[in-house]
Amino acid sequence: xxxxxxISNLDRRIIFLAVALAVTIPLLLPIGFPVDMSEPVxxxxxxxxxxxxxxxxxxSIDYDPSGAPELYPATLSVMRQCFARNLRVFxxxxxxxxxxxxxxxxxxxxxxxxxxxxxxxxxxxxxxxxGAVMLVNLGxxxxxxxxxxxxxxxxxxxxxxxxxxxxxxxxxxxTFSMGDPGSDQWIWYYHARYRGNxxxxxxxxxxxxxxxxxxxxxLVGLIGGMKGAAEYERLVNVPGLATVxxxxxxxxxxxxxGFIVLGNLLYWREKRNK
Amino acid sequence: MKRxxxxxxxxxxxxxxxxTNFIPAKPxxxxxxxxxxxxxxxxxxxxxxxxxxxAKVNVERTRDRSRDWQYSIILLVALATQLFLGxxxxxxxxxxxxxxxxxxxxxxxxxxxxTMYSLLAFFMTSASFxxxxxxxxxALLLLLAAVVVxxxxxxxxxxxxxxxxxxxxxxxxxxxxAAKRGIMIGIDLGLISMALRMILGIExxxxx
Numbered sequence: 001x002x003x004x005x006x007i008s009n010l011d012r013r014i015i016f017l018a019v020a021l022a023v024t025i026p027l028l029l030p031i032g033f034p035v036d037m038s039e040p041v042x043x044x045x046x047x048x049x050x051x052x053x054x055x056x057x058x059x060s061i062d063y064d065p066s067g068a069p070e071l072y073p074a075t076l077s078v079m080r081q082c083f084a085r086n087l088r089v090f091x092x093x094x095x096x097x098x099x100x101x102x103x104x105x106x107x108x109x110x111x112x113x114x115x116x117x118x119x120x121x122x123x124x125x126x127x128x129x130x131g132a133v134m135l136v137n138l139g140x141x142x143x144x145x146x147x148x149x150x151x152x153x154x155x156x157x158x159x160x161x162x163x164x165x166x167x168x169x170x171x172x173x174x175t176f177s178m179g180d181p182g183s184d185q186w187i188w189y190y191h192a193r194y195r196g197n198x199x200x201x202x203x204x205x206x207x208x209x210x211x212x213x214x215x216x217x218x219l220v221g222l223i224g225g226m227k228g229a230a231e232y233e234r235l236v237n238v239p240g241l242a243t244v245x246x247x248x249x250x251x252x253x254x255x256x257x258g259f260i261v262l263g264n265l266l267y268w269r270e271k272r273n274k
Numbered sequence: 275m276k277r278x279x280x281x282x283x284x285x286x287x288x289x290x291x292x293x294t295n296f297i298p299a300k301p302x303x304x305x306x307x308x309x310x311x312x313x314x315x316x317x318x319x320x321x322x323x324x325x326x327x328x329a330k331v332n333v334e335r336t337r338d339r340s341r342d343w344q345y346s347i348i349l350l351v352a353l354a355t356q357l358f359l360g361x362x363x364x365x366x367x368x369x370x371x372x373x374x375x376x377x378x379x380x381x382x383x384x385x386x387x388x389t390m391y392s393l394l395a396f397f398m399t400s401a402s403f404x405x406x407x408x409x410x411x412x413a414l415l416l417l418l419a420a421v422v423v424x425x426x427x428x429x430x431x432x433x434x435x436x437x438x439x440x441x442x443x444x445x446x447x448x449x450x451x452a453a454k455r456g457i458m459i460g461i462d463l464g465l466i467s468m469a470l471r472m473i474l475g476i477e478x479x480x481x482x
Contacts, residue, residue, distance in 0.1 A: 012400045019399050033429030036439055065384040066391035096321070097387075100379045103369045126369075129321060130314040137310055144311070150369050204427065212451040212458070227427050250430035252395060257421055259403040264417070267407045 008266045015259065022255045026247035033250050035243060040214055041231040044199045044221030045081065047172060053086035055171035056164050060186065061093035061102035067178030067203050068101055073242035074201040074229035075105045075176050080236045083114040088160055089122040090170070092146065094134070094181040096127045103150065119158045126150040131181035132189040139167035139194040167194035176201045183210060187218050201228065281475045288473030329353060356383075419445055 048057070059078065063071045082089050089110065091102045106124055110116040125146040128134050138145045142165055146155050155161050163169060173196065177183040183200040191198045197220050200210055204225025213219040223232055226249060229242035287309070294306040332346035340346075359375040360368050368375035408414035425431030426442025471477035 015400045016396045019396050033433055035429050036432045065387035069388055100376055107371050130317045133310045133313050208450050209454050211446045212455045246429050250428040253424045253428045256399050256402055259399055260406050263403040264408055
């Protein structure tokens with residue numbers, strides 16, 4: 001059996017091992033490739049920069065732990081920018097299993113880093129079921145959908161919510177989304193009815209779908225995958241897990257391209273021999 | 275009657291929901307709002323129903339010693355544990371840092387789910403080696419676009435050539451957006467026709 005035939009019948013466990021090494025070695029020995037900026041990410045940052053202190057930013061945590069490696073760093077970075085600019089943050093989520101992620105992000109950024117006060121500077125209403133219908137109700141009357149926060153406090157008792165009644169009181173909304181319900185519902189049902197500034201952070205696999213909404217202006221910006229999160233970390237000047245992950249992702253992508261090229265060379269050789 | 279009544283309800287609710295979109299008058303909007311609130315109540319109850327159903331199916335699998343029944347035990351134990359920790363003292367303390375619920379979530383559920391999702395990278399690499407072939411001109415074009423986007427999406431791409439991110443953004447903004455838009459319009463036309471079929475009682479498979 002020739003070497004090329006052996007390669008074409010490569011055991012997939014060897015491929016798995018190569019991927020594992022390509023991902024883990026750069027994590028242990030960082031290379032530090034510079035992260036360049038993309039326009040859709042810059043637009044999200046620029047829009048938040050234009051908001052007046054005290055404006056309300058709605059953040060929807062529409063992902064679970066499987067999407068967290070890509071979306072959690074983006075959540076932290078956007079929160080950092082919001083609290084640094086003294087914006088008020090209002091958190092909800094359409095995925096039940098994402099609630100602790102939103103809570104931990106608030107604990108890390110709002111409480112530990114910026115020493116913000118719960119109820120006055122930020123609130124967390126946790127999981128809100130109902131997807132599209134919930135969003136329609138939320139835009140019309142927030143009190144209808146968010147009657148109690150995650151601690152069981154009635155919405156009327158939260159000082160921040162005194163002047164936050166409907167979509168008109170929300171300066172900017174962003175959904176960190178990895179599927180359904182998520183960005184689609186925010187665009188189709190919330191933005192279509194109530195307009196306003198809306199952006200999304202998406203997993204890399206989902207991001208291509210949302211470029212069409214950037215062109216139409218339905219989205220002001222898009223943070224795509226771990227790369228988008230790394231760009232945002234650079235913008236807020238706090239390198240984190242996404243920046244660290246860029247080296248791994250770079251090497252892993254190179255490996256995949258290498259396998260694609262190798263696979264095609266073998267295919268063409270086989271075709272020529274036939 | 276068993277068939278006619280659901281069809282009548284679907285017809286009435288479907289027509290009402292469409293019509294109310296064009297009538298912003300308060301009484302109509304209020305009734306629509308009431309129906310939406312009912313929907314939210316029903317959806318919330320479904321979460322409870324789904325949990326009961328999940329438990330029932332797995333108890334039966336364990337009892338009947340079905341294939342891989344051991345995994346059902348793990349599921350039931352995990353379900354019961356997280357439910358107990360979530361409702362511990364029947365208070366919202368579960369979401370405070372350091373609570374048993376948060377501990378289990380971040381030290382068990384988080385790594386397990388993230389690991390499952392990350393397995394995609396392994397299978398995608400294996401599949402790209404075996405199946406991503408330039409068999410014709412269209413496939414070659416797709417392959418080249420994929421390679422450019424993969425390079426443009428990571429910092430090493432711009433280190434090789436600073437044009438990769440720009441070409442990637444162009445591919446995303448124009449050919450990709452055009453294709454996605456076409457697909458979306460097709461899907462939405464299909465959805466509209468399916469909704470009309472259901473409202474008019476032509477499509478009845480959901481009743482079986």
